[in-house]
Amino acid sequence: MSHSLDAYLVLSALLFSIGTFGFLARRNAIAMLMSIELMLNAVNLAAIAFGAFTPSLQGHAALIALLVMAVAAAEATVGLAIVIAIYRNRRTPLVDEYSQMRE
């Protein structure tokens, strides 16, 4: 099972859909950011799986995964700073309370 590409890809698809559900359904902004991290990890897992089973992609997949990790770190920094800045104004981390721009 761990010697087939499909097992890794199915695991990555399951992780991505779990992250999608969390991003669509959670009310807490930080939980939404955590779901985004899960989705980025699923993409990384798919890249690593393709790199592990394709000889011409071997080093490239690891490099792409490392670059995705760096971008994820930057995204988490800015996203959490935005959440903290909004929390300072509105006193709530729940995204459906952020209705100021709707009016």
Next chain:
Amino acid sequence: MAHGPLFADLGLPPTIPLLDWPWDDALFLILAGILLAAALFVVIGRNIVRSGLAMMACFGALAGIYALAGAVIVAATQVLVYIGAISILILFAIMLTQTKAGPSNLVFHRQAWAGALAAIGLGLLLIVSMINTQWPLAVADRLVSSTTSVAMLLFDDALYVFALQIVAVLLTAAVIGGVFLAKREHTPDPGDRDIVTLDRLRAPGEPSAASAASAASASPTSASSSTTAAEQA
């Protein structure tokens, strides 16, 4: 191939004695189970601090799967960057934005069922299309990628060197942007903002912006009067 390269020199029997499974298949199943269970707990857990801790477990299991797939440098970086940095950052953000008074009993939106349907549909679509595709370049068994080849590729290939520079600029911009966004504004300028609007946005227990602004405007006058007193002396 009875057992993978990770288990070749451990002196273990080629399969698990009672179950007749290869060792790395069992390890893959255990890690995948931990990964999916922790990810589900991140998504549906009621307490967000426990969700953050489950996210760390999820990242750890994923690092194990990376090592099992032969990407050792990515597994190490996963532990360092995700478990060491991003999880801690998220846990600190959770601690900074928790409210006890807030309505935390409703975890999901009211339209969560639509999100669940969309996620299940997306997952089924991905799984069906992945299984039914014959990947043309894939080989039958997995390869172990050496860290040396990754490093040679990173610093020899002009494209990846350029990407490395771009990532450096991006991380610098993210640090500056994060500090700027999360910085607390100490003295709001009363001329620029409508203080009444700011007061309406605040919680009732908090000191209002008008009193803070008056205190801020009172302190420079006292300071200037003291300086004039010093000059007169």
